[in-house]
Amino acid sequence: MTRPASTGRGGVGPLAIVSIAVGGTVLVSAVALASGVVAIARKIVTPARRRRDDVRVEAHDAASGTVTLTSTPDTRLPGRYSFWFDRGRGHARLGEVVRDDGRHVVRRVEGVEGGDLDRARHGRIGGWLFPTPHDAGLVAHEVSVPTEVGAAPAWLVPAAHGTHGPWTIAVHGRGVTRAETIRGVPVFHRHGVTSLLVSYRNDGEAPRSSDGRYALGDTEWRDVESALRYALDHGATSVVLTGWSMGGALVLQAATRSALRGAVRGLVLESPVVDWRTTLAYQGAAMRVPPVVQGLVLRLLGSPLLCRLAGSAEPIDFDRLDLVARSGELEVPVLVLHSDDDGFVPSTASHALAEARPDLVTLEAFDVARHTKLWNLDPERFEAAISGWLERQRLAGPPSTDHRA
Structure with missing residues (x-):
């Protein structure tokens, strides 16, 4: 029998050294993987206070x-x-x-x-174009919407006949403010609809939540519910919820979870997040994040314990946020406007939603408008799609004769 090579007193053999080296590599790799998962999870839920000048x-x-x-x-x-x-x-x-x-x-x-x-x-x-409603030729009032985290600022653009009648509540997307939604107001104004352009927790204008983190619509929808209550208390007889990008996720949740959803008569979604798994997988692939890492990120954010590593106080229910899988819960007409070259929120989930609920969902698909820039590219087509949909669904009020909008 061949004796093992001498290691000297207190030494370790070559196999042991290899084992320790391999084990160390595995340990380092595991730590690096965990750190990467936490970093990505934090980026997803942390509001960006400054956008990159690219x-x-x-x-x-x-x-x-x-x-x-x-x-x-x-x-x-x-x-x-x-x-x-x-x-x-x-x-x-x-x-x-x-x-x-x-x-x-x-x-x-x-x-x-x-x-x-x-x-x-x-x-x-x-895509904003207008920093304030005044820049778009609109008469607007600054108001405050009471929410569970504090008073959230909003712009109220009354219909020409006053605020008694149909309303739309416009909800902006991630990393921007209510100014994003101003482009959508004129077409509603011409149809006699009062517009409420809202802010919500952690968007830089409304109060922060306790953790200061996005929940991707899983908690922010309650601020949309607060806006619904405000609208009903100030003359709204019916409400169309309008959501841009992540704002689409918020209004979809409000329309299916709010105790006030009976007042909602329809949804208009512009470049919406209909299913976060689809969106995050698309963005992860664009950044070359391996699928296994993407899966770990979702598990972390969905865990009551591990979500705290990302700074979140509550886990995110990605099943609850999947409105393709839960399309059966939709009860009102939906107009979706989405470009197939979006580049940020893929239109695949919007197409899937239209296929799942052809009885309720109308999809207006653009080709080259990118993300939330459909109005900017073709305002006539954008407004015609909304105008025709409002008329077909009988959701308009008395037509406006105020041509400033």
Whole structure:
């Protein structure tokens, strides 16, 4: 029998050394994996207080009223857009594309509401266009909606005949504010519908929740319910809930979970999150996050104990947030507007929802409008889709003769 190699007094053999090395590698890998899972989970539920300026400003020609930007899928889009610069302190309204050589895009500048575009070096494209309802030619009042976390600011845009009648409650998406929803107000206003543009917990305008984390609609829907109560107390006879992006998840939850859902007569969803698993898997694949890691992230966020590692006070019920699987719970007509090239929230779940409930769901699918920029690309088509749907569902009030909207 061959004797094992001597290790010396108190030493360890080569096999032991290999075992320890391998074990150490496994341990390090496990720690790295766990750290990565927690980091991704935290990013999903932590509100971003500052958005990245990912577009370079090459030149601003005030004489010709144009700005030259690096060419990206968003800067190349036809239509009208916001351009935020100077870390969000400056804002310009951009119009048509004048020239695109593949590397740079030259666009018209319709106006500058704040900041010095001449000094801007970087910025970001947004779909808002209007920072306030006044900028869109709307008469609006600042109001407060009482919620369980405190008073949440909102804009109230009364119908021409007053606030007694049909209302819409507009709910913005992740990482933005109620200003996102202003684009959708004029078509409702023309149809005699009062609009309430709301904020909700952790969006930077409304009060924070105790943990300061997003629940992706699983708790925020209660702020939409508070807005429903406000509307009913101030003259609403019926309500259409309008949700943009993550706001779509909020209104879907309110429409299926709220004790006041009987007042809801319909939903309008723009680039909505209908199923978070589908959305997060899409975003994870875009960032090359392995499927096994994606699965662990969802398990962490859904665990009553482990969710605390992400800073969340409560677990997120991803089954409850899957409105494709729970489409049978929908009881009112739904209009979905979504672009198949969204790039952030895939339209697959919207198509699946329309297929699951063809009796209630109408899908208006765009081709090249990207995420929450459908109005910006084609306002006539956007408003015609909503206008026709309101008329078919008999959800409009007396038509407005106020042409400011």
